[in-house]
Amino acid sequence: MFQVSQKSMTKIDGSVASPKGFSAKGVHCGLRYSKKDLGMIFSSVPAVSAAVYTQSHFQAAPIKVTQNSLKKDSYLQAVIVNSANANACTGEQGLFDAYETRQKLADMLGIEPELVAVSSTGVIGQYLNMEKIHQGISLLKQIEPSHINFEKAILTTDTVTKRTCYQLMIDDQTVTIGGAAKGSGMIHPNMATMLGFITTDASIEEGALQRVLREITDISFNQITVDGDTSTNDMVLAMANGCAGNDCLDENHENWSVFKKGLQFVCADLAKQIARDGEGATTLIEAEVKGAKSNLEAQMMAKKIVGSNLVKTAVNGSDANWGRIIAAIGDSTASVTADKVEIHLGGQCLFxxxxxxPFSEALAKNYLENSEVKILVQMYEGNGTGVAWGCDLTYEYVKINASYRT
Structure with a gap:
């Protein structure tokens, strides 16, 4: 997409709280039986913010409240997130509760309510226990910051927390981009029950942040799938508070490509962590398509492959059944010349x-037993490339989702 010097970018052991001026907290307020279930991100100054939301027709109440906050002037200073309860399909009461949550946190922080974003994840169709939300917000005021506790507080069926962080050099200033996410099942973005939170101390023009977040989301979070289902609550939110001291970034800035690449790395890292942690998953599947008519067509085919239940079960069974890959490609709407398609797996050409x-079944089986598997599709339609990530489909996935609500 664009070239960036490795000297200008470094991955560090950081988090959503690593950029200057940001902190994060997480507490247990009782929405879950014993685990942390209420988290907050806070910026010391109002931050230019942008968001991308689920395309579901049933957008949850918290999304509508966050949209309302960003409608005023695209600045946020805090985000509150609860797990265990999605506050989705809860009508006027759910919307009232989401606005009340925003107001309660704003009062605690001493800021305007429009500077607060609200996010929820969990079971659909249940009302929030507002008494516990209020207690949790009081606890957030009392405790010390901890990005680990925030990362734990936003989980549902996830088995691990998800974080990443990069530092960049822009205008001779060190700029940090950090991220946290949750997601394990109901993942098929236009986004899925996934939430992504990205913070940076870069100074950036608000329109540029929204445009680049949308573009990068399309090649990262929107390129993962676990089970083909999209949630009511999906959201990726980015906040940029300008504390790094760089000149304001936009598409005309000479270091724009550095920032854009850093944001892409953060989003791709989080997206892959979500796919790897798919409910019951044992294997991360990456599909790369080269030589398609366009990048969009390559992305469509790659996501079709990782989203195929037959491909997913074949990987789970370590079965190099390339016919299932062909079937997935054939079901896409992309331009395909049948006799100009190659399928590669673990360094072997299968088709x-x-x-x-001719290929070694034994070598292919051994390769498919790895925790990460890459499927490469080479086409000769053009210069389009695309990558998507998914996971295998296991018996454990059925077990988890058969009793998710009860």
């Missing part, structure tokens, strides 16, 4: 010139 190629 070429419309016919099977």
């Amino acid at each position: 070429k010139n419309s016919q099977p190629q």
